[in-house]
Amino acid sequence: MATLTCPYCYHKQAPAELYFVCDGQGSPGWESCIPRKDNQREQHTGYSGLAMPTFAPKRSKNGANPAPCPGCGASSARRACALCHTPLPVTLVDSPSPLIGMVGGTAAGKTVYLTVLNKQLREVISEPFRADVHLVGEQQAGSNSIHEWLQRYERALFTNGQLFGTTPPSPSGRRVPLVLQWRHPRRRFGWRTEFRGTILSFCDAAGEDILTQERADRQRYLKAADGLIVLLDAYQLPGVRSRVPLPEDNKEEKSLVDSVLAIVTEALRGAGTKTPKITVPVAVVVAKVDVIEPLLPEGHFLRQARPRVGDGYDEHFGANMHEHVRGLLYDRGASRIDRHVEANYATFRYFAVSSLGALPDYNEKEVNERGVQPKNVAEPLLWLMHLKGIIGQVKRG
């Protein structure tokens, strides 16, 4: 039976088990429900605001829509997570969507990556797909919301040219994810166009949250993820450290396998993987590739090549990038990464991305004078979406 994962608390459940959310319309002879505090929601998602009450579906009705609210008798069709009671986007209920997790060590640039990726998705990547991309969910708007957080970060990065400080770890191990709805048209049977929706949920965990196995095990999104983007800091590649000036945050040398990959692998294995290799597809991303570019010869694939722009994923470009990045890892003394990934993951691909596109001033925490010039930031996500059948391959001319 198909299950869906709540993009807010990562609880896996059958669609029939989903709760209903009262719409507060009331019915003759009954008093309307009013918004109230939901302790269970606060416990699982950290949302402490008022929300409409939720109720469980009746077993006899097999969870059929709509259902009457036991409090006010109003008929409701809106569904919510059975565990955290957060109302779910309709698209998610209609077509279970993949949950994309993102992890990385400290100072790997996860927050910058997420901010740039989100802006690229909404403004650049969605164009050739003619896709509608927007934030969804109650927790995405209002003060201290993810929407406000995103706006603040975008303004700092793109308008003011400022870098962010390190993301503080979450004491509860819980972090509000960024939930986007992606809807794009697809041709069926040659002439009929239908719109297909997908929910993309990204969690920006602090690097400290996966510093230890115990902390990583508490990251529920890791176990629930249908695809994972693992960010590796290019400054931590041995062959790079010895040849470039290191920023203050990266002075300490950390093994990328021991400090990131092995912990993530153990957390995923702990999620009950029975197969010899973990089947969750993993995009292993060498971030901050602008650091490496000056070390590569002119005309090198990673410096020059660009993916084909179109309404799909450029598989040819992706496959070539995979091998070139693998070659780079061996060349820069990081072959351990490849051996670890090869031994533990059934489906993986390497990427080299740069969120900023040019070396920033880490001391002054300023973006390069030329502005933000993202490079290949959406490729890992497009690959995962392609694997999940959400998008096709770009047509080759």
Next chain:
Amino acid sequence: METDKEDGSASFDAARYHRAIVRPLRATPRRLPLDLRVRYDIHGPLCDEVLARHLDEVIGCWSERSREQPDYSRAVYVALLKAHQDLLTNPAVRLHSVAWWSAYQPPEPDAEAELANPPLSDVDLYTVKHLGRPIDRPSSDVAAKGDTAVGPLDAAVDTSTTGAAGDAPAADTPITDTPAVDGQLTDDASTDRVRDLRALRIGDDVELSWIWPGWATEAIVSWDSDRIHRAVDREKYRQTGCWRTALSSELPDGEVFFSLAVRGAAPKRQAWSEAVSVMAPGRRQEVTYRVRRLWYRFPSRAYTVAFRADRPPPVQCDIVIGFSGADAFPETTEACKEIGRAYLASDMSTLLVTLPRKLGSGWLRCFLVMGESITLKDPDVSTLRIRSWLR
């Protein structure tokens, strides 16, 4: 031109001209000799009658050759004729005047690298037309330095849309009018030009990036001798940090001059910055290759490596075919064992290589060791993987 001293007639050796001037240009047909003496094969003392007859012979030869079977030489002759027609419309150039040729100064040697332009380039003409004064012509170090002032621009632009923009990722708006220029700027604070303008050629596309002055809200990019203009909104530019456009099919290979001015709100009106220009490098010649296993041969360790150039290489390419037994794709020749060498002198070549059985699995990859102006493009990497039962 060889002048016959006895009867004063000139003889134009078309075969020698073809061999010495046209053949080397076949790979870059838009890159004509900048020195008009070389282009028109003018040598020695002249008189009006000899000059006229010589020019007739030269133009006649170009015209005749440009109608022959299509090949790479024909493209050069067509370009020569086109450049000649352009020169005829230039009042500053008098090709049929001996006095003009006597006073003619060939361009500086370092300008040879530039795109062939008439003595007074379109960029200069643009500036003269709008400003009423000539300026120093940007030299070939423009591309290296990145930017050079062309002339001040200061006026409003009609940015009415006339058609769909090209398929550039950044939104751009074709505009009909060039900036009308009055040569005066009232707000000095608004005269800062863009800084560090860079041009990157990616196939048929050109990617420009620059540092905006704080006050500017929009940029106007023009190219192809100022015939094409696009408006670039600053907010749109911020999305990608660059601006990319596809060049028209008329400009596929040569270098292209781009000039860029920005505008923004001044206290009383729209203010324009000075224009900055940059030379986008010409499209590099591309050699692709394909590796195929010959299954009908036993043992099947024989492969063909087929090379194909998009046009005949101007110099012979020296290509090493290397094998690496490592897990990772080899990045340099040092990581490989050389198993063959190809010398590409025409646009196609095929080489048969047989791998010794002891080499086992690995990668077959070609590396260009000679031919600086050429790019060797790898095929799909998976086709370069060599698999063996041994390992």
